[in-house]
Structures are given as C-alpha cells and as structure tokens.
Amino acid sequence: MIDFRYHIVSLVAVFLALALGLFLGSTSLQSTVTHSLRQQANHVTGLNHKLETTNDQLTQELSTGQAFATGVEPYAVGGRLVDAGVAVISAPGVDDGARSAMMSTLTSAGATVTADVRLQSAFLDPNQDDTLGQLALQLAGGRKLPHAAGAIQAGTELARALLARPGIKTPSQRQVETILSTLSDGNMITVQGNGPVHPGDLAVLLVPLGSGSPDSATEQQQNDDLIGLAAALRRDSSGVVVASPTLQSGADNGVLPVMRQDSALSQTVSTVDADETPIGRIATVLALAQAPAGAAGQYGASQKQPLPSASPAS
Numbered sequence: 555m556i557d558f559r560y561h562i563v564s565l566v567a568v569f570l571a572l573a574l575g576l577f578l579g580s581t582s583l584q585s586t587v588t589h590s591l592r593q594q595a596n597h598v599t600g601l602n603h604k605l606e607t608t609n610d611q612l613t614q615e616l617s618t619g620q621a622f623a624t625g626v627e628p629y630a631v632g633g634r635l636v637d638a639g640v641a642v643i644s645a646p647g648v649d650d651g652a653r654s655a656m657m658s659t660l661t662s663a664g665a666t667v668t669a670d671v672r673l674q675s676a677f678l679d680p681n682q683d684d685t686l687g688q689l690a691l692q693l694a695g696g697r698k699l700p701h702a703a704g705a706i707q708a709g710t711e712l713a714r715a716l717l718a719r720p721g722i723k724t725p726s727q728r729q730v731e732t733i734l735s736t737l738s739d740g741n742m743i744t745v746q747g748n749g750p751v752h753p754g755d756l757a758v759l760l761v762p763l764g765s766g767s768p769d770s771a772t773e774q775q776q777n778d779d780l781i782g783l784a785a786a787l788r789r790d791s792s793g794v795v796v797a798s799p800t801l802q803s804g805a806d807n808g809v810l811p812v813m814r815q816d817s818a819l820s821q822t823v824s825t826v827d828a829d830e831t832p833i834g835r836i837a838t839v840l841a842l843a844q845a846p847a848g849a850a851g852q853y854g855a856s857q858k859q860p861l862p863s864a865s866p867a868s
Contacts, residue, residue: 624832626832626836627659627836630840631659631835631836633664634664634840635660635663635665635839635843636663636664636665638663638664638665638754638842639665639666639668639752639753639755639756640660640666640667640754641667641668641671641717641756641757641758641787642656642657642667642669642670642671642758643669643673643712643716643757643759643760644670644673644759644760645760645809646672648672648760648762649762649830651830652760652799652829652830656758656797656835656838659835659839660758660838665756668716668751668754669745669751669754670746670747671712671734671743671744671746671751672744672746674743676740677708677742677743677779678775678776680775682704683705684704685740686703686704686705686742687703687707687708688704689708689711689736689737689740689742690704690707692736693733694707700782702782703775703779703782705779706783706786708737709779709782709783709786710786711733711737712737712783713786713787713789713790715729715730715733715734715753716751716753716787716790717757717790718753718755718791719790720792727752730750730752731751734751755791755793756842757791757793757794758794758795758796758838759780759787759794759795759797760797760829761796761797761798761808762799763799763802764777764807764808764809764811777809777812780796781809781812781813784796784809784813784819788822788823792846793842793845793846793850794823795823795824795825795841795842795845796810796813796823796824796826797825797826797827797829797834797838798829799827799828799829800827800830800834800854800855800856801827801828801854803856810825810827820850820852821850824841824842824845824849824853825852825853825854826841827854827856827857828854828855828856833854833860833861834854834855836861837860837861837862841862844862849862
C-alpha cells in the first residue's frame with residue numbers, strides 16, 4: 555500500500571514543477587516581449603527624429619523661398635499693369651492683411667486701384683435675396699437683368715458701376731454713384747475711400763476658403779452667387795482674377811474649386827490660390843496683364859503651374 559505521505563509529496567512536487575515552469579516561461583516570454591517592444595520604440599524614436607529633421611529643413615526652405623519671393627515681387631510685377639485701372643472686390647471673410655498686400659502689389663505693378671468694395675454678409679444671405687432682386691430691378695431702370703438669384707442680379711449692377719469694357723456703353727458718374735450708394739444704404743456693400751469711384755478695366759475678386767462642409771446648402775448658394783458675380787465682372791471688363799488663400803490638398807468646395815470645375819467659366823476667368831503669399835500676388839498681376847488678350851488660367855500653390863508664363867515687362 556502506498557503511504558498517504560507519498561501522495562502529499564508527489565502533489566507538492568507537481569505544483570512546484572508547475573510553478574517553476576510558469577515562472578521560467580513567463581520570465582523568458584517577458585524578456586522576449588520587452589526586447590521586441592524596445593526595438594520598436596527605438597525605431598519609432600529614430601523615425602520621429604528623422605521626420606523632425608526633415609520638417610525643420612522644409613520649414614527653413616519655405617521661409618527662405620518666401621523671403622526670396624518677397625524680395626523679387628516688386629521686380630516681377632513692375633510695369634506689368636501700367637495705366638490699368640483695377641477694381642478690387644472682397645467677399646465676407648477675406649483677411650484685411652491679404653487684401654492690403656494685394657492692393658499694394660497692384661500699385662507696384664503700375665495699376666490704379668479704382669475701387670475697394672467690400673461685400674457685406676447680407677449680400678450673400680439667402681434670406682436677403684428678394685431684397686437684392688428688388689434693388690437690382692430698381693437700379694436697372696428697365697434694362698434686362700439675368701434670370702437668376704437676386705444676389706447675381708445685384709452683382710450685375712455692381713459690375714456695371716465698377717468696370718468699363720471697350721465697346722460697351724458705361725453708366726454716367728451719377729449712375730455709378732446711385733448704384734453704389736443704393737447698395738451701401740441697404741447694408742449690402744461698403745465702399746472704402748473718400749474719392750469718387752471711376753470704372754476700371756480689370757477686376758480682382760477676393761474670396762475666402764470654403765468651410766469644408768460641401769453639403770451645406772447655404773454655402774453652395776453663396777458660392778453660386780460669387781461665381782455669378784465673377785461672370786458679371788468678366789462681362790463688363792477686360793479681365794478678372796478670382797483669388798483666395800492657399801487651398802488645402804483635395805479641397806473640393808469653396809468658390810475656387812467649384813469655378814475650376816466649370817469648363818466654360820475657367821476659359822475666361824483666371825483663378826489664383828495662395829493670395830496671402832508673394833507668389834499668389836505675382837500670379838494675380840501676371841494673369842491680369844494677360845487677360846485683355848483673352849488668356850485665362852488656374853494658378854497658385856495647389857496647381858501644377860503656380861505662375862502664368864510671362865515675358866519681361868516692356
């Protein structure tokens with residue numbers, strides 16, 4: 555007969571062996587896992603360091619490039635727009651600094667800024683569309699208006715007041731003042747400056763970026779209204795550039811992306827993104843200079859062709 559104490563000793567031995575096996579196994583596994591994790595952490599740390607170094611280099615290159623473009627800007631635009639009159643129209647949300655820099659560049663190019671008109675939020679408010687249509691009908695004085703939204707009809711009258719195209723009858727100075735004062739009194743626009751507005755032959759329409767909500771019906775309507783304004787400005791001028799800040803990669807909403815998808819309008823109206831940079835402002839001037847000859851293109855930081863091809867200014 556097997557002694558009971560033998561059973562006790564056997565069970566204890568089994569449990570000791572099991573415990574020892576678990577201890578040795580977990581220690582070996584822990585060492586392997588720890589080593590693997592340490593290797594991965596070192597790899598990620600090294601990769602992050604490389605990316606930080608690359609980012610620092612790219613930031614330095616961008617800063618150097620912007621400084622170079624700033625220094626070159628006066629020479630690149632000098633004499634391009636001598637004797638040209640340019641009306642600058644800004645949509646709500648346009649940065650004041652970008653607008654001031656654009657007007658300074660236009661002046662450096664030899665142009666006269668004939669108007670600085672800023673659309674108010676009511677101009678693009680769908681709830682104000684009927685009011686805009688009534689104002690446009692009043693200002694048209696029997697002239698035929700496009701069958702479109704009230705904002706587009708009002709934009710047609712605004713373009714008529716700000717621009718003059720060779721061969722097209724222009725309104726009198728009194729009519730210009732009436733159009734601008736009527737829209738100003740209706741809180742649809744503000745006109746900067748103290749002197750009278752005289753029609754220009756070219757126009758720059760400054761627009762903000764899209765909100766990133768392509769399904770917003772209100773934003774789609776506002777985009778349509780601004781695109782309609784751009785078309786009206788082009789009809790009454792020798793050339794128009796629509797400019798915005800730098801577009802994000804893959805952006806497909808906002809005025810510029812929508813305009814660039816319009817095969818007809820993109821053949822007559824140039825667009826430029828990155829208008830807050832020297833490159834964008836140079837592109838705007840060069841595009842304006844080529845517009846009277848019928849040239850139009852899509853330029854800026856998001857485009858394969860950042861600048862229009864240009865010969866030296868005469």
